[in-house]
Amino acid sequence: MMVLDVRDRYAMRDEQDLLVVLAIVRKLLRAAHWSPMDEQMVIVSASELCRNIIVHAHGQGDFSCKELPYGVEIMAKDRGPGIPDVLQALRAAGKSTHGLGLGLAGVNRLMDEMLVETSCEGTMIIARKSKPTHKR
Numbered sequence: 643m644m645v646l647d648v649r650d651r652y653a654m655r656d657e658q659d660l661l662v663v664l665a666i667v668r669k670l671l672r673a674a675h676w677s678p679m680d681e682q683m684v685i686v687s688a689s690e691l692c693r694n695i696i697v698h699a700h701g702q703g704d705f706s707c708k709e710l711p712y713g714v715e716i717m718a719k720d721r722g723p724g725i726p727d728v729l730q731a732l733r734a735a736g737k738s739t740h741g742l743g744l745g746l747a748g749v750n751r752l753m754d755e756m757l758v759e760t761s762c763e764g765t766m767i768i769a770r771k772s773k774p775t776h777k778r
């Protein structure tokens with residue numbers, strides 16, 4: 643089992659920071675023997691949350707990730723302008739004109755739990771996913 647320091651928070655200023663974080667999350671999931679498909683769901687979710695910090699919060703935030711006894715938790719926290727309409731954002735799947743078009747609605751689907759706290763002072767999103775057990 644890989645030990646990732648819970649206090650590890652990664653600044654999310656640009657694409658370079660994003661790539662570093664995705665590699666770290668991938669390493670954590672591989673060490674915990676996630677299946678490639680489930681790993682990809684968490685990676686895509688982490689990527690969307692990080693990209694939102696870069697694009698919508700002008701790189702003023704950070705990302706962290708930790709292993710749970712039953713799965714994984716990712717957290718994105720920023721000091722951006724906040725999400726104007728969370729319900730609308732969660733409904734808007736596939737309407738994007740850039741990126742993978744997954745966005746927040748995608749994260750909501752790909753992860754098991756999602757908590758959004760947002761105000762004009764910033765946004766915090768926590769998403770958790772249990773590691774599915776694969777029976778053959």
Ligand SMILES: Nc1ncnc2c1ncn2[C@@H]1O[C@H](COP(=O)(O)OP(=O)(O)OP(=O)(O)O)[C@@H](O)[C@H]1O
Nearest residue numbers: 694698722724725731738740741743744745746765
């Ligand atoms: N961290 C954030 N800070 C402020 N606003 C945000 C943040 N994340 C999302 N938003 C707002 O919520 C909307 C929906 O976000 P979402 O990620 O679903 O779509 P998107 O970023 O516009 O496009 P994409 O599908 O490429 O991600 C954004 O257009 C933006 O207005």
Ligand SMILES: [Mg+2]
Nearest residue numbers: 690694745746
């Ligand atoms: Mg987005």
